[in-house]
Amino acid sequence: MNKRFTLSIAKIVEETKGIKTFTFKHKLDAKPGQFIMLTDFEGGEKPFSISDCTEDEFSITVKKIGEFTARLFQKRIEDYVSIRGAYGSSFFISKNKVLLVGGGYAIPTFYFLSKILLKNKADITLINGARTKEEHIFADRFQKLNIKVINATNDGSFGEKGTVVNVAKKLIEDENFDFLYASGPEMMMKTLQKVCGEIEYEFLFERYMKCAIGICGNCTMDPLGLRLCVEGPVLPKKKIKLLTEFGKYHRDASGERIKY
Ligand SMILES: Cc1cc2nc3c(=O)[nH]c(=O)nc-3n(C[C@H](O)[C@H](O)[C@H](O)COP(=O)(O)OP(=O)(O)OC[C@H]3O[C@@H](n4cnc5c(N)ncnc54)[C@H](O)[C@@H]3O)c2cc1C
Numbered sequence: 001m002n003k004r005f006t007l008s009i010a011k012i013v014e015e016t017k018g019i020k021t022f023t024f025k026h027k028l029d030a031k032p033g034q035f036i037m038l039t040d041f042e043g044g045e046k047p048f049s050i051s052d053c054t055e056d057e058f059s060i061t062v063k064k065i066g067e068f069t070a071r072l073f074q075k076r077i078e079d080y081v082s083i084r085g086a087y088g089s090s091f092f093i094s095k096n097k098v099l100l101v102g103g104g105y106a107i108p109t110f111y112f113l114s115k116i117l118l119k120n121k122a123d124i125t126l127i128n129g130a131r132t133k134e135e136h137i138f139a140d141r142f143q144k145l146n147i148k149v150i151n152a153t154n155d156g157s158f159g160e161k162g163t164v165v166n167v168a169k170k171l172i173e174d175e176n177f178d179f180l181y182a183s184g185p186e187m188m189m190k191t192l193q194k195v196c197g198e199i200e201y202e203f204l205f206e207r208y209m210k211c212a213i214g215i216c217g218n219c220t221m222d223p224l225g226l227r228l229c230v231e232g233p234v235l236p237k238k239k240i241k242l243l244t245e246f247g248k249y250h251r252d253a254s255g256e257r258i259k260y
């Protein structure tokens with residue numbers, strides 16, 4: 001797992017102006033929810049969730065945010081990067097009626113998850129949200145899967161108008177789901193938690209990661225000291241309910257607390 005692989009980029013898809021999917025021809029031993037660490041040999045190494053993984057290739061979907069991701073956006077097909085992983089915990093694979101709630105660059109991990117859930121014969125409803133139509137991604141890909149998809153945007157420019165939490169709340173009131181999965185901004189998941197009621201759930205968390213192998217301690221969550229790179233990034237309801245820092249603060253590269 002800690003072995004490093006130097007890979008050339010096989011395919012690049014521009015999902016929206018600020019989000020690209022990079023595909024690599026490589027047999028990655030990965031499960032939905034896990035992530036890789038990637039470096040471009042020019043400084044820094046960053047975590048990215050796996051958005052698809054087949055027998056002989058895998059993909060990551062990246063939002064351009066700062067220096068590292070801007071450099072990644074300059075890459076062309078056949079350029080080299082180096083990866084290690086896959087790391088971290090993965091999603092529980094249900095065979096029942098499940099609800100997937102997510103948005104933005106965090107939704108692609110549900111593409112990989114949906115494909116595995118379908119193999120397990122789960123009955124899937126997905127809420128795929130974004131702020132606007134321009135920022136909404138993967139709608140076409142999810143549509144090709146045998147799942148129920150509800151697209152939503154905050155401004156109503158694509159799909160239902162409203163946040164994914166608004167849409168989820170209504171669905172949870174009207175239907176019985178056995179399990180819920182969430183991936184997206186932490187404050188979205190904090191609000192979502194309040195409408196989950198008795199449903200069992202797992203959320204995918206992001207914290208600043210450096211080593212990704214449980215040594216540096218930068219990705220821990222209070223008060224359990226859970227290392228999100230090892231015990232996470234996917235956490236179950238019983239652990240999430242004990243996290244006092246959930247929705248309150250996270251840490252920057254130096255470990256200093258940053259309030260949400
Ligand atoms: C488990 C996990 C999975 C992720 N999956 C994805 C994904 O699928 N697609 C995607 O676009 N992004 C993903 N991220 C976030 C991604 O790692 C950051 O967007 C990226 O590191 C930003 O680097 P930058 O230099 O461009 O931006 P910077 O300007 O350095 O940072 C911008 C912001 O990105 C975050 N960030 C920066 N460095 C790290 C780091 N080492 N670890 C965690 N967060 C960091 C911080 O919130 C920071 O404020 C994931 C993060 C984690 C922890």
Ligand code: FES
Pocket residue numbers: 208209210211212213214215216217218219220227228229230
């Ligand atoms: S990133 Fe170092 S312990 Fe998790």
